[in-house]
Amino acid sequence: MTTRKGRLYGVGLGPGDPELITRKAARLIANADVVAYHQGVGKSSNARRIAADLIPSGAIEEVLEYPVTTGTTDHPGGYAGALADFYVECAARLAAHLDAGRTVVVLAEGDPMFYGSYMYVHEMLRERYETEVVPGVPAFAAATAVLAEPLVRQTDVLTVLPGTLPEPELARRLADTDGAIIMKLGRTFPKVVSALRQAGRLDGAMYVERASMAEQRWLPVADVDPASVPYFSLIVVPAASTVEAPMESAPKPPALLRIVGLGPGPDRWLTAEASAVLADVDHVVGYAPYVNRIPQRTGLQRHASGNTVEVDRARFALELARSGERVAVVSGGDAGVFGMAAAVFEAADDFPDVDIEVIPGVSAIQAVAAKAGAPIGADFAVVSLSDRLKPWSVLEQRLHAIGEADLVLAVYNPASRSRVTQVAELQKILLEHRSPNTVAIVGRDVGRDEESLAVTTLAELDAASIDMKCLLIIGASSTRVTSAGRVWTPRSVPEEDPHG
Incomplete structure (x- = not known):
């Protein structure tokens, strides 16, 4: 003969007032075979107190007493280990009742699945027994x-x-x-x-x-x-939005929005001017990884957003500035080099009353070039390989022109998860104009703990290894590598022989 297993209920009791117990919760408690509840060491259960008038006189009461509540324990696994073992024990005690065919109600203050202890035994038992969670009013x-x-x-x-x-x-x-x-x-x-x-x-x-x-x-x-x-x-x-705004008692200062370049990574590359501006504002707006670099302090509100909403972000910052708030838009490297400065000016036509100040920062190309030596000591070009805001055909034309002009080339945004072929295309285009032995530099995470810098040639450049964390520098025909592996480009260019 097969024994019918019992059913497990996690029942939310609400925040404390028994009158906030739902009708369903009250019905289940009144018909339970077993009523279980948690309580602290040497304390009475608040959950039981709330439901006391509903517990039937014939019900079995399972008191699940925490082994520790303050975080201090001799358990080899520490506080977390002690509680993990405790919940395993709780699940075993409840399972014994369920195997005997009893209906088990676990009382939970507030809602069972909202910072509740019930959820841990629920996760252990729900695959073996029928379970149901009854929501409660959260505190x-x-x-x-x-x-x-x-x-x-x-x-x-x-x-x-x-x-x-x-x-x-x-x-x-x-x-x-x-x-x-x-x-x-x-x-x-x-x-x-x-x-x-x-x-x-x-x-x-x-x-x-x-x-x-x-x-x-x-x-x-x-x-x-x-x-x-x-x-x-x-x-x-x-x-x-729910707080009544105070009456204005003084005229607002002129609206000003400042755009701050944070440099490519380490705090030591943040300029003194940028630090002073960031210490003076009440709002910081930017792409989440850059906003997260700004330490939280009293009075500062940080507004982070995704990587493809630059103009929306700029409009939000301009709105804040126009309302009289002290605002800084932050950008990695230099804000004027493929950064937020252009996006702000793109949106600024609708905000003629907001003045804009750009605070320069150390750019990624400067950081990689300095790490390599002096590859941009002569004329150079800078290109973003992203085709999100311009067609690839335009990029091809520009790469051909740069290759023919024999300029050192710095490449931002060389690849991403969705752009995996463009570095190889760039390599192919430049090889139409440059020697295969042209110096190529790959800087990854320069300035951070994971930084790496590799010096190779245009022909041997491994396009598949390039990702969004990289910045490339492709040398001119005159770019050289010293015996110590440092890269530099002479400032002088010999005059071409008109007779060939």
């Missing part, structure tokens, strides 16, 4: 209801953050979002307050404790005593 929904103030609206982005994140990461994410919820406070509270201050989000941030419970309280984060903060608390950071 942050109760907190915003307590405050009775909008959190986000329309296209605002809401980010939910654990207070256990490292402080710099927490500050970065707070500065990059519209509205935020910060959970898991307790001992993390002082660090969270510091991150809010760095991100310029402390003003308006509200602290809510034990939302929906009889002992609930709320007040501005800046007024909270850190020693009084329990685990059952969170911080609500409303989006700027």
